[in-house]
Amino acid sequence: MASKALKEYTWEEINQHNKENDVWIVIDAKVFDVSKFANLHPGGANVLWADSVAGKDATEVFFGLHRHEVLLRPQYKRLQIGTVQGQTEQIKAPIPGELSRVPYGEPTWLSQGYFSPYYSDNHRKFQTVVREFFTTVVQPEAAKCEDNGKKISQEVVDKMAETNIIAMRLGPGKHLKGRTLMGGAVKPEEFDYFHEAIIHAELARVSSRAAVDGLLAGLVIALPPVLNYASPELYEKVVPDALAGKKYIALAISEAFAGSDVGGLQTTATRDGDYWIVTGTKKWITNGTFADYFTTGCKTETGFTVILIERGPGVSTKPIKTAYSSVAGTAYVTFDKVRVPVSNTLGKIGAGMSVILSNFNHERWMVCATSISAQRLIVEESLKWSTQRIVFGKPLTNQAVIRAKLASMISRVESCQNWFESITYQMNKMSYAQQSDKLAGPIGLHKQYVSKAGRETAEDATQVFGGRALTVTGMGKYIENYHRTSGFDAILAGAEDVLGDLGVRQALKKMPRDARL
Ligand code: HEM
Structure with a gap:
């Protein structure tokens, strides 16, 4: 559709539009007339008139300063007047809902050519519809609310109710009986903790920690006591x-x-x-x-x-x-x-203590699910940025110190993910009572590990992005949000160190009395 009225221009023609009030630039084979826009440009007008930019290919400098999404906004998209003759675009715009092709941008089970013992084709099918839902329905709303601080709109909540995402966030159980889940993508009796984990992970990708909690996290922790103990x-x-x-x-x-x-x-x-x-x-x-x-x-x-x-x-x-x-x-x-x-x-x-304690495992496990997914997105952002950012004439990835940070970030998120999947598998096999007995300790230790890893990753990513990680808009906006909010994971649902201690105390309780070195 975009190409219907778009003309093709030669470089000879393009090069001539290189003056104040008559500026064209090329970004990834697309020709933009920014003459009138220049005075409105948030980065200032004169940067567009620079010799190296006006009438030239500004692809590299553009992607060093802007997220791709800038070009996709309708008010900027319409600045495009044509394409460069004989050239085609090389940079792929993100398609809502699609899987990342960046290494480690997805967990192994969603990465092409890899295998997993835990996930079935049904989980994959479910993940596709859930991601599409969160990307198209929830993410734009979350970004708006992150800015204005208002509650998520009733319209979005209604859509979450229609698909039964609200009910699914409480995990498998009788409350799902008779419901159509995500338009029938999974049957209530087939729904397991991996399906639920998919919802939490996809939700975390909206990249606003406050919106993740605003999307009825209160219900996830407050309704189970009503489900289990109300008259x-x-x-x-x-x-x-x-x-x-x-x-x-x-x-x-x-x-x-x-x-x-x-x-x-x-x-x-x-x-x-x-x-x-x-x-x-x-x-x-x-x-x-x-x-x-x-x-x-x-x-x-x-x-x-x-x-x-x-x-x-x-x-x-x-x-x-x-x-x-x-x-x-x-x-x-x-x-x-x-x-x-x-x-x-x-x-x-x-007997309220047991009502509250029985709730804690699920809540902590949910925090791990969202935290790991948010961390993974930070790894992906860091990999993209350090590849596209040119310093001293070379990509950031040419610096060994940056590669070392990426290595740590990747290792952390992968170990968190693998431990998480192992615990989730146990949850699928155990009754609620068995989970309370056998998993309270491991989940406490896991949450301590995940939230620590998250904060270390936030620090590393901030160093990789530099000043851009300090602003709430622009290239590093997700890093800024994550850096500011990853500490919440270390506090909510039980403080990091308290949970580590809980895990050890649970283990000590189960130490065989006759064990000796
Ligand atoms: C169609 C072309 C362009 C559009 C639509 C555009 C739009 C924008 C927008 C929306 C911002 C604010 C970024 C944000 O806060 O997310 C921005 C910032 C900026 N732009 Fe552009 N821009 C264009 C081309 C360019 C080019 C070719 C240059 C190269 C010199 C440039 C230099 C900058 C700079 C230096 C900033 C400030 C970045 C910062 O604060 O970190 N822009 N631009």
Whole structure:
């Protein structure tokens, strides 16, 4: 379509348009008339009039300064007036949904010519439709919200509900029964943890950590206690609307008084007949600013109890400014003598610890899935940049120090991925109870390793990109976002060092008493 009205120009013609107010440039065999655009050019007008640029081939200098996507924006695309006679474009524009051809840009199972014991053709088919969905429906919205800090639009949430992505993010289980998953790409009874991991991985590729959390991460951690412990009436009231994206839910455990130390929480629930009276505050509550329900940890007379609180009189939320965008809806929540029916108790009164702990493995595993995928994208960006960036007349990759950084980044993401797949395989084979017994330790250790690896990769990539990694737009925008937010993975769902310690303590518990050197 683009070529229908496009003329072919000889270099002789092109070379003549090399003056202020009459500037043509060539980028990858395409001729652009930038005469009028020059004064609007974010990089300034005079750079376009330079002798080495005006009327010349500016491909190399262009790709040293801009992401490919600049040329694809409609307002810039229309600057193209023709093509260079006898030349064809060499640089391939990214096609939404397609697999990366950059080495290590995809996990082994998606790389051509490689094999995997874990994934079937159905997983591949599923990955294709999920990537297309996230690239075309979610990514543009995520980029917008990353900027304006607003909640992801209801339109996108509705589409996620239509495809049942919201339900699939909770993993395999009864809640999928009777649902059409991604237009039928996988049957509910075939859906396993690798399918779920694909969703988390593709979601992370939208490259805005705050939007990843804004896309109902709150539900992924707050709804399982309702699925598993609510009375049938409460379940009916809450679950269908939540999975349909009509109501939002957040997990409200941590407080300014206590984070990982659940025993130190100060929010109280006292009995008044058939009601709880809940008073206290909660901090760092993901999706809290827009949640309709809060799965809340409370101190009760007989211990720690989890209660589902509906937004209403006495519940107020205010946004907390975090290092990432407010699209995540991070809130400070205040409960002021909120009356909640006792029938909203999740699990047994005083037995809230097991309700919360049973949730943790899945949440931590999910954080690993998104973190590894985000890291991989950073590896891909770094490989592309260091190949196309010319310094001292040569690509950055000519520097041994840059290659050493790439080696570390690749090794880290590959080891994270392989460990992750091994754990996911175990999850597929184990019951929920077996997972709690056998995988809490390995998942804790894995998360510690993944988040550490992520932060090291963020540092390395920042060095590779230099100043470009410090700006929120432009060539290094994904590196900037990742560098600013990779630390979240080391904190959310359990602090890095605490999880490492948990893994070791679990192992020590299982040490055979008769083992000796
Ligand atoms: C069709 C041609 C071009 C278009 C549509 C275009 C568009 C843009 C845009 C949108 C930006 C802002 C980048 C961002 O923040 O993402 C930019 C920055 C810039 N452009 Fe261009 N540009 C073109 C050609 C060129 C050429 C040929 C040069 C070569 C000298 C150039 C030099 C720059 C510079 C130096 C910057 C600032 C980069 C930075 O801040 O890191 N541009 N351009």
